[in-house]
Amino acid sequence: MDVRRSKHDTLGRLSVFELDALREAFKRSVRENNVTEIRWAEHAELFVKRAIGKKSRVLRA
Structure with missing residues (x-):
């Protein structure tokens, strides 16, 4: 798993925060x-x- 990806990226969910x-x-x-x-x-x-x-550009960096 790519270390830049968090759990919510994998699940397609965002935290309450x-x-x-x-x-x-x-x-x-x-x-x-x-x-x-x-x-x-x-x-x-x-x-x-x-x-x-913006998020996808950050993940590609």
């Missing part, structure tokens, strides 16, 4: 980008795609 951090980061992004509630779904999709892209 990781989910909380993502939630807080999303809320901060909403505030910083003045996203209205009606556009949250679209913003969330882009936010997750960017977060996954």
